[in-house]
Amino acid sequence: MTKSLARLSYREIFGWPVVLAAVTALGLVSALLGDGVWDVASWLTLGAPLAALLHRLILHGSRPN
Amino acid sequence: MRARTVRAWSLVHTWTSLVATTFLLVLCVTGLPLIFHVEIDAWLDPVPAQTGTPPGGSMPSLDSIVAAALEKHPGDVPISLGFLQDWPAVVVQSAPDVRSTFKDSHRTTFDLSTGLPSNARDQVRGRLTTFLRDLHTELFLGLPGELFLGAMALLFLAAIVSGVVLYAPFMRRLEFGTVRTRSSRMRRLDLHNLIGIATMIWLLVVGATGAINTLHDIVAAQVRTEIIRMARSHSGPPPAKRTSVDAAIATGRKALPGGSLISFFFPGAGFATPHHYAVFARGDRPITSKLFYAALVDAETGELADVFEMPWYAKALLLSQPLHFGDYGGLPLKIIWALFDVAAIVVLISGVYLWFSRRTSNALSSARRRGLQAGAQ
Numbered sequence: 153m154t155k156s157l158a159r160l161s162y163r164e165i166f167g168w169p170v171v172l173a174a175v176t177a178l179g180l181v182s183a184l185l186g187d188g189v190w191d192v193a194s195w196l197t198l199g200a201p202l203a204a205l206l207h208r209l210i211l212h213g214s215r216p217n
Numbered sequence: 218m219r220a221r222t223v224r225a226w227s228l229v230h231t232w233t234s235l236v237a238t239t240f241l242l243v244l245c246v247t248g249l250p251l252i253f254h255v256e257i258d259a260w261l262d263p264v265p266a267q268t269g270t271p272p273g274g275s276m277p278s279l280d281s282i283v284a285a286a287l288e289k290h291p292g293d294v295p296i297s298l299g300f301l302q303d304w305p306a307v308v309v310q311s312a313p314d315v316r317s318t319f320k321d322s323h324r325t326t327f328d329l330s331t332g333l334p335s336n337a338r339d340q341v342r343g344r345l346t347t348f349l350r351d352l353h354t355e356l357f358l359g360l361p362g363e364l365f366l367g368a369m370a371l372l373f374l375a376a377i378v379s380g381v382v383l384y385a386p387f388m389r390r391l392e393f394g395t396v397r398t399r400s401s402r403m404r405r406l407d408l409h410n411l412i413g414i415a416t417m418i419w420l421l422v423v424g425a426t427g428a429i430n431t432l433h434d435i436v437a438a439q440v441r442t443e444i445i446r447m448a449r450s451h452s453g454p455p456p457a458k459r460t461s462v463d464a465a466i467a468t469g470r471k472a473l474p475g476g477s478l479i480s481f482f483f484p485g486a487g488f489a490t491p492h493h494y495a496v497f498a499r500g501d502r503p504i505t506s507k508l509f510y511a512a513l514v515d516a517e518t519g520e521l522a523d524v525f526e527m528p529w530y531a532k533a534l535l536l537s538q539p540l541h542f543g544d545y546g547g548l549p550l551k552i553i554w555a556l557f558d559v560a561a562i563v564v565l566i567s568g569v570y571l572w573f574s575r576r577t578s579n580a581l582s583s584a585r586r587r588g589l590q591a592g593a594q
Binding site for chain 2: 158159160162165166167168169172173176177180183184185186187190191194195198199201202204205208209211
């Protein structure tokens with residue numbers, strides 16, 4: 153993961169952040185639109201960036217560099 | 218991005234966040250328990266079980282509840298009724314004069330099913346959460362404190378945007394999610410970047426809605442002015458004799474979307490005109506249930522005078538509230554809000570650390586440079 157990469161394009165740099173941003177935005181709006189299914193949808197979508205973070209942090213913690 | 222551009226953005230990012238960090242930390246730390254204020258209040262001051270409807274079964278009228286409140290505070294005139302959202306209870310506010318300050322007014326809570334005094338309001342507004350909310354919204358400084366925190370929120374937004382811009386040059390040769398462990402500074406830098414970029418939309422939304430919320434008092438005053446201006450065509454002298462509160466609310470509700478009642482103002486007080494009662498209710502759809510609608514009812518004839526929707530800026534404020542509080546999707550959403558809040562705290566603290574350690578290392582390296590020069594001489 154930390155191997156030196158060639159210069160990344162903006163698209164490569166912001167690819168995942170944009171995906172997470174879009175998913176977060178969906179989650180923030182969905183619970184406003186209704187109850188029940190809409191709330192569940194917001195828990196799942198808003199959980200995604202948190203899960204991604206947790207995944208990276210655990211991976212990082214278990215891999216001494 | 219050119220080096221000069223990066224340096225400029227970096228200056229923006231450093232200084233907007235450094236100025237705001239202390240206050241943002243206060244906001245994050247006080248905000249964390251406030252997410253759960255309903256749960257905390259219920260835990261600290263459990264409300265006694267509802268006493269049920271009185272024998273005979275008929276609900277007491279609001280007119281009789283208002284009369285009971287005035288009996289408790291002789292010499293008062295009625296100001297407003299505030300309906301609690303989660304309990305069948307109403308707060309009757311009365312004061313020596315319709316324009317008395319809030320501090321000089323008396324507030325008595327009544328159970329709507331029994332008509333008896335109740336302590337439901339104390340439960341809804343616990344002492345601990347009220348303290349935290351005052352600190353969180355205005356630093357105990359009233360309107361100036363609110364506006365100051367609004368300015369801090371704007372700095373926060375600038376810090377987020379500049380942070381996102383700076384993410385690109387920092388990540389030019391790193392895959393998403395990389396956390397280098399070569400040095401503790403590098404580790405913290407990568408964590409700061411990763412957590413910041415993964416939570417940026419939440420940070421932006423909560424920061425922006427927080428900034429909007431600091432205008433609450435100003436917007437409320439403006440809405441009142443506007444209601445009175447719109448109602449001027451109906452306006453008249455103070456009513457000689459007032460019609461029933463229950464009837465006025467029934468009339469108002471027939472004209473409003475069918476959501477729950479929020480509040481009721483007597484002529485001359487709060488959001489009412491000198492001649493009208495004002496009835497406030499929520500809408501009955503998921504989004505309109507966050508908004509307020511108002512009806513003016515002639516206090517002398519009991520007839521409907523007019524119906525108002527809030528102006529756009531008041532709607533924006535009301536819709537920004539759930540997006541700031543995270544209270545619109547059940548307990549799981551509140552827990553998610555808390556996790557994002559903790560992430561924000563980590564970003565703030567690691568940011569300060571990065572600034573501080575860079576200053577120290579800059580000082581060290583220039584000292585070292587000076588040492589080399591001295592050695593060369």
